[in-house]
Amino acid sequence: MLVGYVRVSKADGSQTTDLQRDALLAAGVRSESVYEDKASGKRDDRPQLAACLKALRHGDTLVAWKLDRLGRDLRHLVNIVHELTERGIGLKVLTGQGAAIDTTTASGKLVFGIFAALAEYERELIRERTIAGLASARARGRTGGRPYKMTPAKLRLAMASMGKPETRVGDLCAELGITRQTLYRHVSPTGQLRPDGEKLLAKGR
Incomplete structure (x- = not known):
């Protein structure tokens, strides 16, 4: 049908x-x-x-x-x-x-x-860039400015990672330097944007 x-x-x-x-x-x-x-x-x-x-x-x-x-x-x-x-x-x-x-x-x-394959490639690129940026900031003695702040790059990585069986929320939050509350305020457990996430990406355009 x-x-x-x-x-x-x-x-x-x-x-x-x-x-x-x-x-x-x-x-x-x-x-x-x-x-x-x-x-x-x-x-x-x-x-x-x-x-x-x-x-x-x-x-x-x-x-x-x-x-x-x-x-x-x-x-x-x-x-x-x-x-x-x-x-x-x-x-x-x-x-x-x-x-x-x-x-x-x-x-x-x-x-x-x-x-x-292209979608997976895009996800990995976002992940690599985010991790590299965080590592570079830590090497310069920076912890990312205000603590627990969500950024467009972090949000895109969270969207790509959430909902995958292998993703551990605690590890993801530690990697991004945010709290669970911040994560779930922007993205759902299945990786869907929430209102705060939509506003953040809109500002970044």
Whole structure:
């Protein structure tokens, strides 16, 4: 069974999902199997995406118009597809830069494997840069300025690390030089941004 997901960023009526819906219907998705959100892609609270993922069953295929309609970022997208793959569910992207992705085919799985490798590479780069920066500061006798302060670099590392089975929260906090309270105020146990985290990244842009 094909299940579709569509999204526009604004809920004020200035944007519509008509183009996305038409593309999904042309691809064979039934109208009653299309889930729709009107929210920024960076928001965690997308109830229809959550409902869509919950409704999918083994053997189904999730169909999206473009990659940016589905994931907040590459890491989030990779996590979604890993979860779907473990459940025996495919992903097909109809257009845009991710149009080659169809995890129900061998070539599509290969393309997504490259995406996953890039996401892991990005995570490791962030980790290495953060650790190097902290070590350099300690070598100069600095402890990072104000204690327990979260920075955009630390937050990105925390997002990449949280939710992974091998991550020990205590060790992560010690590595970043923050408290558990500071960590959980900015990011959830599954690595999702919380309001304080969103504000911090917005200031860093």
